[in-house]
Every structure is written in C-alpha cells, then in structure tokens.
Amino acid sequence: MSSSSASTGTLSYEQAGVNYDLIDPLKVAAQRAAAATAGHLTGHGFSEVAASRGESAYVVDVGPFYLASIVECLGSKALVADEMKALTGRSYYAGIAQDTIAMAVNDLITVGATPLVVQAYWAAGGSDWFGDAQRAQALVEGWKRACDTCGVAWGGGETPALAGIVEPGRIDLAASCTGIISPKSRLSVGDALGAGDAIVLLASSGIHANGLSLARKLVERLPQGYLTEVAPGLTYGDALLAPTALYSPVTEALAKAGVTMHYCANITGHGWRKLLRHPKALTYRIDALPPVPPVLSFIQRHAQQDDREAYSTLNMGAGFALFVGAADAQRTVEIARGLGIDALVAGRVEDGAKQLLIEPLGIRFGDDDLQLR
Amino acid sequence: MSSSSASTGTLSYEQAGVNYDLIDPLKVAAQRAAAATAGHLTGHGFSEVAASRGESAYVVDVGPFYLASIVECLGSKALVADEMKALTGRSYYAGIAQDTIAMAVNDLITVGATPLVVQAYWAAGGSDWFGDAQRAQALVEGWKRACDTCGVAWGGGETPALAGIVEPGRIDLAASCTGIISPKSRLSVGDALGAGDAIVLLASSGIHANGLSLARKLVERLPQGYLTEVAPGLTYGDALLAPTALYSPVTEALAKAGVTMHYCANITGHGWRKLLRHPKALTYRIDALPPVPPVLSFIQRHAQQDDREAYSTLNMGAGFALFVGAADAQRTVEIARGLGIDALVAGRVEDGAKQLLIEPLGIRFGDDDLQLR
Numbered sequence: 048m049s050s051s052s053a054s055t056g057t058l059s060y061e062q063a064g065v066n067y068d069l070i071d072p073l074k075v076a077a078q079r080a081a082a083a084t085a086g087h088l089t090g091h092g093f094s095e096v097a098a099s100r101g102e103s104a105y106v107v108d109v110g111p112f113y114l115a116s117i118v119e120c121l122g123s124k125a126l127v128a129d130e131m132k133a134l135t136g137r138s139y140y141a142g143i144a145q146d147t148i149a150m151a152v153n154d155l156i157t158v159g160a161t162p163l164v165v166q167a168y169w170a171a172g173g174s175d176w177f178g179d180a181q182r183a184q185a186l187v188e189g190w191k192r193a194c195d196t197c198g199v200a201w202g203g204g205e206t207p208a209l210a211g212i213v214e215p216g217r218i219d220l221a222a223s224c225t226g227i228i229s230p231k232s233r234l235s236v237g238d239a240l241g242a243g244d245a246i247v248l249l250a251s252s253g254i255h256a257n258g259l260s261l262a263r264k265l266v267e268r269l270p271q272g273y274l275t276e277v278a279p280g281l282t283y284g285d286a287l288l289a290p291t292a293l294y295s296p297v298t299e300a301l302a303k304a305g306v307t308m309h310y311c312a313n314i315t316g317h318g319w320r321k322l323l324r325h326p327k328a329l330t331y332r333i334d335a336l337p338p339v340p341p342v343l344s345f346i347q348r349h350a351q352q353d354d355r356e357a358y359s360t361l362n363m364g365a366g367f368a369l370f371v372g373a374a375d376a377q378r379t380v381e382i383a384r385g386l387g388i389d390a391l392v393a394g395r396v397e398d399g400a401k402q403l404l405i406e407p408l409g410i411r412f413g414d415d416d417l418q419l420r
Numbered sequence: 421m422s423s424s425s426a427s428t429g430t431l432s433y434e435q436a437g438v439n440y441d442l443i444d445p446l447k448v449a450a451q452r453a454a455a456a457t458a459g460h461l462t463g464h465g466f467s468e469v470a471a472s473r474g475e476s477a478y479v480v481d482v483g484p485f486y487l488a489s490i491v492e493c494l495g496s497k498a499l500v501a502d503e504m505k506a507l508t509g510r511s512y513y514a515g516i517a518q519d520t521i522a523m524a525v526n527d528l529i530t531v532g533a534t535p536l537v538v539q540a541y542w543a544a545g546g547s548d549w550f551g552d553a554q555r556a557q558a559l560v561e562g563w564k565r566a567c568d569t570c571g572v573a574w575g576g577g578e579t580p581a582l583a584g585i586v587e588p589g590r591i592d593l594a595a596s597c598t599g600i601i602s603p604k605s606r607l608s609v610g611d612a613l614g615a616g617d618a619i620v621l622l623a624s625s626g627i628h629a630n631g632l633s634l635a636r637k638l639v640e641r642l643p644q645g646y647l648t649e650v651a652p653g654l655t656y657g658d659a660l661l662a663p664t665a666l667y668s669p670v671t672e673a674l675a676k677a678g679v680t681m682h683y684c685a686n687i688t689g690h691g692w693r694k695l696l697r698h699p700k701a702l703t704y705r706i707d708a709l710p711p712v713p714p715v716l717s718f719i720q721r722h723a724q725q726d727d728r729e730a731y732s733t734l735n736m737g738a739g740f741a742l743f744v745g746a747a748d749a750q751r752t753v754e755i756a757r758g759l760g761i762d763a764l765v766a767g768r769v770e771d772g773a774k775q776l777l778i779e780p781l782g783i784r785f786g787d788d789d790l791q792l793r
Contacts, residue, residue: 066547066548066581068547069547069548069550069551070547070550070579070581072550072553073550073556073559073560073579074579076556076557076560077540077560077563077577077579078576080560080561080563080564080574081564081573081574081575081576083564084564084567084568084572084573084574085573087568087571087572087573088536088573091534091536091571093536095573100576105537105539105573105575105576107536107537107573107575109485109536109600110484111483112482114487114536114537114598114600116489116537116539116575116596117539117575117576118491118539118540118541118577118578118594118596119578120541120543120578120580120582122580122582123582123584123585125585126584161464163461163466163480163482163487164478164480164487164489166478166489166490166491166596167450167491168491168493168541168594168596170493170594174439174440174441174443175439175442177442177445177446178442180445183445183446183449184449186446187446187449187453188453190450190453191453191454191456194457194460195457195460198460198463198464199460200454200457200460200461200478200480201453201457202454202478202480202489202490203451203454203473203478203490204450204454204491205491205492205493205594206443206446206447207493207495208439208443209493209495209496209592210496211496211499211587211590212498212499212590212591212592213585213586213587213592214584214585214586214587217584217585218585219543219582219585219586219592221491221541221543221578221594223489223491223596225487225598227482227487
C-alpha cells in the first residue's frame with residue numbers, strides 16, 4: 048500500500064482541491080481595503096466595532112443598539128445532494144436550504160446578535176434548474192422552515208439564472224443575514240473572555256457544511272460510493288446530508304435566561320482550531336469530548352487521518368463553542384438540551400500561552416495553527 | 421433576409437437565453453413562503469413594513485428607525501470583462517466591482533435607506549481565479565472605491581472557491597447591503613406618490629448591468645465582435661463595461677437638502693416599465709427624454725428593436741427614477757448635476773389608468789406589461 052497513491056493513504060484537506068495559498072493574498076488585500084472604509088460610518092454619525100473585524104460578523108454601533116451583518120456561502124454540499132438525487136430519486140434540497148441558512152445564522156450569532164432578516168441568494172446554472180418543481184419546492188420549504196426555527200423574517204432575495212458562470216444543472220447558494228445586538232451588553236467580541244470561563248460545546252448534527260470537498264473526494268475510495276453504510280441503515284450520502292444544526296434558538300434562550308456569553312466560536316472550516324479564534328493569549332483546556340457522529344469517524348477512518356488532522360479539519364461532534372462564566376456552565380448545557388441540542392461542559396479557559404489542549408487525545412494546537420486574520 | 425435567422429432580425433430578451441416561465445413559479449412560491457415569516461419579528465418586538473414586500477429592498481421597523489437589507493447579483497457582465505481581457509489584455513474588474521455594488525446600493529436606496537454596510541460575495545470557479553494578481557487587485561480596488569463613493573463600510577464577505585458549481589475561470593459576484601432609514605420619515609414605499617408629482621430621471625452611464633445576455637448574444641452578429649466601434653474610438657466591449665452609476669450620493673444629498681422622495685425606481689431589468697413599479701393606479705406621462713448612450717442605440721439598431729422593445733428592456737439613458745413634489749423637481753435636478761450625475765425633469769404623475777406614456781415616442785405601457793409581484 049503506497050501512501051502517495053490517490054486511492055489510499057491519508058487524504059488531507061489540501062489534497063481535496065482548495066488551495067488557500069492562492070486565495071489568501073487576495074483575502075489580505077481585501078481585509079485591508081475593507082478596514083480602510085470604516086471611517087465612512089462617521090459621516091452618518093455611527094462607528095464600527097473594530098473588534099468585529101476578524102470575527103464572524105461585522106458590527107456597527109448605530110446608537111440604541113448594534114447592527115450585525117454577514118453574507119455566507121453554502122459551499123459544495125449541494126453537489127452531494129445532486130449525486131444522491133441521482134442515486135435515490137429523492138430531493139435533499141430542504142436540508143440544503145437549512146445548511147445555507149445555518150452558515151449565515153450560526154456565524155451572525157457569535158457576536159451576540161439576534162438574527163432578524165435573511166435574504167436568499169440562489170444562483171442557478173440556467174432557468175431550467177428551477178423547472179424541477181420537486182427540488183425547487185423542497186428548497187423553498189426548507190428555507191422557510193429554517194427561518195421559522197431561527198425566528199427570522201425571510202426578506203427576499205435573488206434567483207438569477209447564470210448560464211456561463213454557474214455550471215449547468217448546478218446552483219450556487221448563499222444567504223445574507225442582518226441582526227441587531229440589543230441590549231448592547233449582549234455584544235460578544237471577546238472582551239469578557241478570560242481565565243476561569245467554561246467551554247461549553249454544542250453538538251453538531253454531522254459534518255454540517257464544512258469539509259465537504261474532502262468528503263466528496265473520499266467517495267472515490269468507497270466501493271459503493273455514497274451508498275456505503277456508515278452505520279446500519281445509514282448511507283454515507285444520507286449521513287453527509289444531515290442538515291446543519293441551527294444554534295440561534297440556544298443563544299436567544301441564553302440571553303433571555305440572563306446568561307452572558309463571554310465569547311463564541313462557530314466550528315466550521317479549521318475544525319477545533321476555531322476554538323483559538325480570539326486573539327487573546329489564553330489556554331483552552333479540553334477534558335471531555337462530545338460523541339463523534341458516525342459520518343465523521345467514518346471519514347476519519349477512510350481518509351486515514353490521525354486525531355490531530357481530523358480535529359483540525361472537521362467539527363468532530365462539536366458544532367458551536369460557547370465560552371461562559373463557570374457559574375453559568377451547567378445552566379447553559381441545560382438550556383441547550385431543553386431545545387433539543389445536546390451539549391457538554393468540555394473544559395475551561397486558563398491563563399497561559401495561546402493554545403488548545405485536547406487532553407483526552409493528547410493534542411495541542413498552538414497559535415500558529417490558525418491564521419484567520 | 422430571413423427574420424427567423426439567428427444572425428439577423430429582431431433579437432429579444434427571451435431569445436438571449438433567460439426563460440422566466442421556468443423561474444417565476446419558484447419566485448411566487450418563495451415570495452409566499454417569505455411573506456409568511458414576517459410574524460417572527462413580533463417575537464423580537466419588531467414588525468415588517470409590509471409595503472416593502474415587492475419593493476427593491478426589505479424593510480423592518482426596529483423602533484428608532486427602519487432597517488433595510490438586500491442581496492443582489494451582478495449577473496453575466498463579468499463574462500464581457502473576461503472576453504475583453506482576452507482581446508485587450510486589460511483587467512476590467514475594478515469596474516465590475518462597482519457594477520456589483522451598484523446592483524445592491526441602487527436598489528437599497530429606493531426605500532429611502534442610507535446604505536451603511538456592504539458585504540462581498542465573490543465565488544470563484546477555483547482557487548486559481550484569485551491567482552491572477554492584477555485581476556484580483558482590480559476587484560479589491562474597485563470595490564473599495566465604490567464603497568468610498570457611497571460612503572458605506574465594507575464589512576467583509578466570502579471568497580469561496582466553488583469548483584464543480586462555478587465554471588472554471590469564472591466568478592459569481594454578488595453584494596449584500598444593509599442600511600437604515602432615519603429619520604423614519606425618509607421611508608419611501610410610495611405612500612406619498614400621487615398626481616402632480618414630477619418624474620426626475622437620473623442619467624445612466626451605459627447599459628449598467630442589465631440586458632447583458634442580450635448584449636452578449638448580439639456579439640455574434642458583429643464582424644469585429646466586442647472590438648466593433650459604437651462611436652469613434654469606443655469599442656462595443658469598452659462601452660458595455662462602463663461601470664454602473666452609483667446613485668446613493670444623490671439620494672443622501674436630497675435628504676440633507678430636505679427634498680422628500682415620494683417614491684423611486686431603480687431602472688434595471690424591464691427597462692422603463694420599472695416606472696410602473698408601484699401598485700397604485702396612476703398615469704406616468706413622459707414628455708422629455710434623456711440622451712441615449714451610444715452603446716444602447718447601437719444595441720437597439722443591431723438587435724433591430726423598435727423603440728417599444730428597447731425601452732421595455734434597456735435603461736435607454738435613464739438609470740434611476742425619482743418621484744418628487746413638483747416644487748422640488750428643479751432642485752432635485754440641480755443636486756444630481758452638482759454631484760456629476762446628469763438629470764432632467766422628464767414628466768409628471770397624473771390621475772388615471774395605470775400606464776406609462778412616453779409621448780415623444782408614442783409608446784404606451786399598461787399595467788399588464790410589468791408583473792413583478
């Protein structure tokens with residue numbers, strides 16, 4: 048068995064086709080140019096919350112409250128839905144709709160925002176995409192249901208047919224979300240994050256919508272492809288397509304219960320390294336792990352990833368991290384569970400070098416393992 | 421000469437490849453589902469401005485002011501930039517960036533909003549798109565410059581590489597925009613629109629970013645393609661790529677000057693039929709026309725469109741319509757001109773059947789010529 052073969056050996060995220068070395072210079076240039084526009088808000092009597100640059104959503108102080116906004120892309124998960132439709136005849140686009148909204152909403156809430164309005168961006172490869180009534184209806188119904196779960200108004204959106212830009216038969220899905228942070232004390236950009244805080248992890252429902260390039264690449268290694276079972280009666284394709292958990296009901300319930308979030312991280316790309324998101328020099332010590340969804344242990348096994356690689360890429364059962372005062376930790380878990388989202392107190396924040404210590408697995412991630420800013 | 425030939429005869433928008441019959445059922449289903457989510461705002465102590473459903477931006481009453489949000493797609497104009505790059509070696513993506521922001525900002529301001537934050541959505545067909553440093557830099561610089569012109573903060577955005585969804589070498593560009601309507605009296609959803617109002621048209625800079633499917637289809641008829649001259653020294657490609665005018669400086673200046681907009685319409689798809697956008701039964705009588713940009717008269721001539729077809733598809737020199745009290749009309753024109761955007765008092769609103777009468781051309785559009793809601 049050759050470790051350099053395409054069909055065996057460790058499969059990393061980079062091998063799955065996304066080259067960040069090409070994207071990153073643009074991102075840096077864009078971030079610099081974007082930061083230079085903040086002064087325009089002064090002309091309107093407002094100002095940006097500078098600490099939100101580098102966070103998951105952008106925050107502006109508009110006086111009586113903060114305004115938060117974001118646009119987020121689904122990524123390539125719709126390609127799995129298309130493959131599974133061909134194999135099973137079923138439409139998975141209700142779940143795909145939820146995934147798309149989750150990408151936006153779960154990011155927006157990290158800054159303490161209540162999501163208010165979602166806009167749909169559905170760019171198809173041609174008008175004919177919308178001619179499949181079953182699929183189109185599933186997309187609409189799933190989108191509506193996710194809005195209902197999150198208590199947001201669906202404001203509208205765009206449904207362009209972009210032949211020549213989007214591939215024939217495909218759709219590029221994204222969502223924008225606008226919310227407010229009110230009262231202003233709900234702002235969560237890490238000012239209150241510090242030693243002694245508890246780390247509460249909210250359960251993921253599966254792979255969510257990150258790591259799909261890797262998951263799709265892996266299919267080539269599976270003799271039955273997407274129909275390979277990851278657990279009795281559960282195919283790889285169905286497991287991958289479990290819709291992303293929506294966490295805004297939890298953050299809203301916490302606010303109503305008077306639990307102050309000191310910080311949060313939506314665990315998406317970069318897996319558990321996202322726990323190192325805040326720039327503060329702090330040590331995050333994990334002593335309890337959530338159960339790993341079958342589809343993720345399946346991916347880890349077949350991609351021959353060690354724990355370090357898997358936890359640095361996939362959510363491994365933790366979809367969202369909440370940093371709260373130790374006294375609020377147990378209540379946070381109970382509130383999440385009361386809403387049907389499993390949770391656990393996974394560890395604590397300590398003074399010390401910036402690092403994440405996943406003690407049950409003997410893994411350490413340092414500051415240089417995550418470069419987001 | 422056969423009128424059914426692909427290379428001659430009238431070229432309509434439908435022939436250019438967008439089939440609204442396939443998209444419209446989905447749009448209707450989505451609009452219904454979206455409208456049914458409005459009640460969620462009550463749970464947060466807010467409410468939607470119901471009249472904004474069907475308008476260009478969605479508006480929520482958040483107490484001290486209104487919140488407006490939108491997501492908009494560039495469409496296929498980037499394909500022209502790619503063709504012209506191959507022909508001239510130049511990058512047109514600074515202008516393309518402005519076009520994308522214009523699509524969002526020019527829509528957002530129709531409801532009376534001050535745009536505050538723009539988010540970038542740049543979905544490429546692969547990481548390598550961003551490897552062309554000249555093009556990527558032009559996109560960043562143009563985006564920044566458009567934000568500067570509009571006085572908006574660039575909050576951030578998404579730069580996904582979507583191989584398998586977006587075509588190789590292409591990019592799907594969109595922008596989301598969030599703003600506020602403050603004071604609340606600036607809300608412009610047509611309540612004040614009525615007989616006696618003046619119709620002020622702001623000049624377009626060219627085709628803007630609507631009608632590009634038609635414009636691209638037309639290239640097949642031109643012996644020198646995009647390098648055909650539309651005016652001495654100006655190629656068809658360069659003329660098409662003139663960046664869309666940004667109108668938010670005008671609407672902001674009008675507000676500062678105390679001019680109340682009774683209503684506005686961003687003239688995009690459906691050309692001048694957009695003047696019929698508001699549901700009220702009113703007659704819009706046009707007695708003066710703005711000059712037609714050379715590229716649009718060129719398209720009309722080569723597509724063999726009569727005036728009715730041209731004015732129902734293209735902006736024909738009018739990029740944005742402002743409906744103001746007759747006493748404010750001349751001042752509105754002067755304010756726009758002072759900002760470098762030509763304008764004219766083109767006509768007036770009258771009691772009567774819902775119709776648009778373009779008297780200098782003998783054209784009438786009735787209510788059934790525009791179905792947007």
